[in-house]
Amino acid sequence: MSEVVQENKEKFVLTESQKQEVERQLAIIRRGVMEIIPEEELRRKLERFVVTGQPLKVKLGLDPSAPDIHVGHTVVLQKMRQFQELGHTIQLLIGDYTGRIGDPTGKSETRKQLTEEQVKVNAQSYVEQFGKVLDADRITVHYNSTWLAPLTFENVLELAAKTTVARMLERDDFQKRYNNNLPISVHEFFYPLMQGYDSVALECDIELGGTDQKFNLLMGRNLQKEYGQEPQVIITMPLLEGLDGVQKMSKSLGNYIGVNEAPNEIYGKAMSVPDELMLRYYELATDISNEELEALRNGLADGSIHPRDAKMNLAKTFVRMFHGEEAAQEAENYFKTVFQQRALPTDIPEVTVDLSAYENGEANIVNLAFDLKLVASKGDARRMVQQGAVKVNEEKVDDINRTVKLEDGMVVQVGKRKFAKVKLS
Incomplete structure (x- = not known):
């Protein structure tokens, strides 16, 4: 016919x-x-x-x-x-x-x-x-x-x-x-x-x-x-909701995943996508086929695919799309090492600190986080400390008035993905 x-x-x-x-x-x-x-x-x-x-x-x-x-x-x-x-x-x-x-x-x-x-x-x-x-x-x-x-x-x-x-x-x-x-x-x-x-x-x-x-x-x-x-x-x-799951994705709202961001940042942000929006992100913003999308939808529905595994694959897909296959694998390995195994990454950037600039060799935690460029402002540093998102040598610091003794090789962490290793001079 x-x-x-x-x-x-x-x-x-x-x-x-x-x-x-x-x-x-x-x-x-x-x-x-x-x-x-x-x-x-x-x-x-x-x-x-x-x-x-x-x-x-x-x-x-x-x-x-x-x-x-x-x-x-x-x-x-x-x-x-x-x-x-x-x-x-x-x-x-x-x-x-x-x-x-x-x-x-x-x-x-x-x-x-x-x-x-x-x-x-x-x-x-x-x-x-x-x-x-x-x-x-x-x-x-x-x-x-x-x-x-x-x-x-x-x-x-x-x-x-x-x-x-x-x-x-x-x-x-x-x-x-x-x-x-x-x-x-x-x-x-x-x-x-x-x-x-x-x-x-x-x-x-x-x-x-x-x-x-x-x-x-x-x-x-x-x-x-x-x-x-x-x-x-x-x-x-449709307009895609941001990482908060409510407002549309926007840089001004801070609920976005930037195409030009570093692979580890993209991967980490994608892991914070709300579970209920995961399939929507796959459907609208990835290059997987309709057949793969349907298999994923069915797998999540019948329990044969764990939501965590689906989200890790989403994160890896975004990094692959924007930075290539090798970067995607490295970002996945980094996430598994740092977040799943609770281990410090091996490639923490060193930041040189002039010890003479600090009285008695001690630094207020807010000032230190800012000086190490782990936050954009001291206001951000205070908020992160109050939220319990700052650690020194893996110990949480949640008092904005806390001072810490500066030591060569100490590791300061802000949030889940930002680290700095102190090098005294």
Whole structure:
């Protein structure tokens, strides 16, 4: 049996194997997504692909507003990787022009605009870090200044005429600010228009983004219709909860796993992922297959896989993805040695301490932790001591007024992963 599919007045005849390939790709694409708008159009695009061999153009647009990415950012990158492996073209759109405005999504006030130099530095950092998830050799990178910068004022007016103020105020953040008499700068209305015009310029078939980007993504679909193009399909991905299990992952909240962090730090942080979120992290932020994910889900449900083992594998997977197989094995060995066997690591960094700088050769524990650079501030040091998270030669110190005698070779530990060995001079 075969079936006829009509797309853009062209008729395609699908064989059984081609229909199976469409279903296989749909199953992979559906994994972890919040919405596909509309899914039937995605199916037709995939049917066209398996018959003609013409890859779909899949766009991910990002404003380079911060130089470092974390695991939460990789949720959409993992979906892009899946499209990449299915044979489609990845369009990585760096919003070097829109980045000068700043996306107002979710903001209660106008965002500070980035300078051109800040945008360039952050954009380069993004591209380098994306290579940890995507095959960098099979990415087409675009900068939207290429087509936005040359627009004349007449072009801008033509673009602005494609939508209305009422439509813009449908955005939740704009609506809240308007109702609360908070300022909305006119230039902020141009952000979704510019992002939508990116889809017109790239003639993309599919655009990905977080759930908070839905309005902007739909704007691209509408503008493509206005410019006589086949509209893109929208795929929204959920926002990943951070290590606290409540708030979305964010550097400002400190509940994140950074892609560029040291292997031992990534492994240790991943081990603190709440048990109830472990499968969600696997599904959204790792490269394991659907079959492996289902086997893991079933194993945890029937007790054949211990949650601790699953979490250790999650931690190892993250390190492997970002730093390679060797680093992943070393991080696992380090964790087993330090935390499971309660032994001190063998590679504790030495920190030289000038004994003459301390009265009577003794140091307050708060000052010592700060001087050894085990904490970012003395305030952090006090909190860690009060929480019982500071040890000297494996003995807990929980009094912020405690002084310790400085000795050559003494080991100070803060938290689970930070150590320093004192070298007196």
